Amino acid sequence: MTDILVCNKIDTPNVAQLFQQADSIRKKYCGDDVHLRGIIEFSNYCEKNCFYCGLRRDNKKLTRYRMLPDEILETARQVVANGVKTIVLQSGEERRDIKEICNIVEKIKRELDCAVTLSLGEKTVDEYRALKNSGADRYLLKFETSNEKLFKKLKPDSSYLARLKCLDILEQLSFQTGAGNIVGLPEQTIKILEEDILLLKQLNPAMISITPFLPHPDTPLGKCLPGDLNLTLKTLALARITVPTSHMPATTAIRTLHKQGAEKALLCGANVIMPNFTPPQYKNLYLIYPDKVCLKEDAEQSIEEIKGLLTKLGRKISTGYGHSLKR
Numbered sequence: 001m002t003d004i005l006v007c008n009k010i011d012t013p014n015v016a017q018l019f020q021q022a023d024s025i026r027k028k029y030c031g032d033d034v035h036l037r038g039i040i041e042f043s044n045y046c047e048k049n050c051f052y053c054g055l056r057r058d059n060k061k062l063t064r065y066r067m068l069p070d071e072i073l074e075t076a077r078q079v080v081a082n083g084v085k086t087i088v089l090q091s092g093e094e095r096r097d098i099k100e101i102c103n104i105v106e107k108i109k110r111e112l113d114c115a116v117t118l119s120l121g122e123k124t125v126d127e128y129r130a131l132k133n134s135g136a137d138r139y140l141l142k143f144e145t146s147n148e149k150l151f152k153k154l155k156p157d158s159s160y161l162a163r164l165k166c167l168d169i170l171e172q173l174s175f176q177t178g179a180g181n182i183v184g185l186p187e188q189t190i191k192i193l194e195e196d197i198l199l200l201k202q203l204n205p206a207m208i209s210i211t212p213f214l215p216h217p218d219t220p221l222g223k224c225l226p227g228d229l230n231l232t233l234k235t236l237a238l239a240r241i242t243v244p245t246s247h248m249p250a251t252t253a254i255r256t257l258h259k260q261g262a263e264k265a266l267l268c269g270a271n272v273i274m275p276n277f278t279p280p281q282y283k284n285l286y287l288i289y290p291d292k293v294c295l296k297e298d299a300e301q302s303i304e305e306i307k308g309l310l311t312k313l314g315r316k317i318s319t320g321y322g323h324s325l326k327r
């Protein structure tokens, strides 16, 4: 694993072989269907101060918003009207009455034919249980890095063990659970990346999200270099080989880093794309990193582009929910 991660030339035979192997494992376990997950970023308030993220509480330059329940519901209807079978509700991490979110999830599940994924950060057991009981199917909580020291440095008001505990609770509550890391964080070594992949093997999550680090100017890491595209793709490919059944998106961050990021990721293990349905007036404020590719396109337009890309690759949009392949 070390040799392949250190090798920084993408056109060497062993990297090409890695990508081919990841692609054939994807084909064997997930097929040629690509699942769309419509993301709604419903609030950018955050009480945490992660060093890498533009939503961190100390970023006073950011105008904060919280979508109203009716706005969220209306946006959810648009997601489903576009043939998308999963709604992802994502936000910064804030202490707010969990009942409000449970009510929204209940309404979505009652009215619309779709799965619901939540990505709201660390919560208590009772809160996670309430969210599950409201009908949420999945929960995405990335561990970000498997290195405890680096984690503490970059996520000062959380702890690595608390994060892992949350993942364990989510599994126990029968959520389809998603984990993952960020590639290219300052001080992250190849050894740490290898350990990230070993942690994924141990967790065996239903979904894995791997994003390259993209520096945001209004964070303490604003002047650091972005994560490397090829290293991100190699990590993605290794994750696919290590956890063959996981659903893995060609993340917005990969698409932001490189114009052909979606295609490249789909060819080395990815089988999911997440069109962004956040209404434009809010989307511009959900800046975990700058210049997000989704700011330039609306969701319908991006679905059209995805269809074109999938035709070129001999793949197609799934008509199913894209539930966990583990069960």
Ligand code: SAH
Pocket (backbone or CB within 6 Å): 052, 053, 054, 090, 091, 092, 093, 119, 120, 121, 122, 140, 141, 142, 144, 181, 182, 211, 212, 213, 214, 215, 216, 253, 288, 289
């Ligand atoms: N607040 C929740 C969910 C929103 S953040 C949480 O933290 O879990 C969603 C993801 O964005 C994070 O898990 C992190 O991996 C990613 N992220 C944040 N800032 C980033 C950056 N600058 N570059 C790449 N990924 C980033």
Ligand code: SF4
Pocket (backbone or CB within 6 Å): 046, 047, 048, 049, 050, 053, 054, 055, 056, 057, 091, 092, 093, 121, 288
């Ligand atoms: Fe908040 Fe999540 Fe960003 Fe951390 S990564 S600052 S918890 S939104």
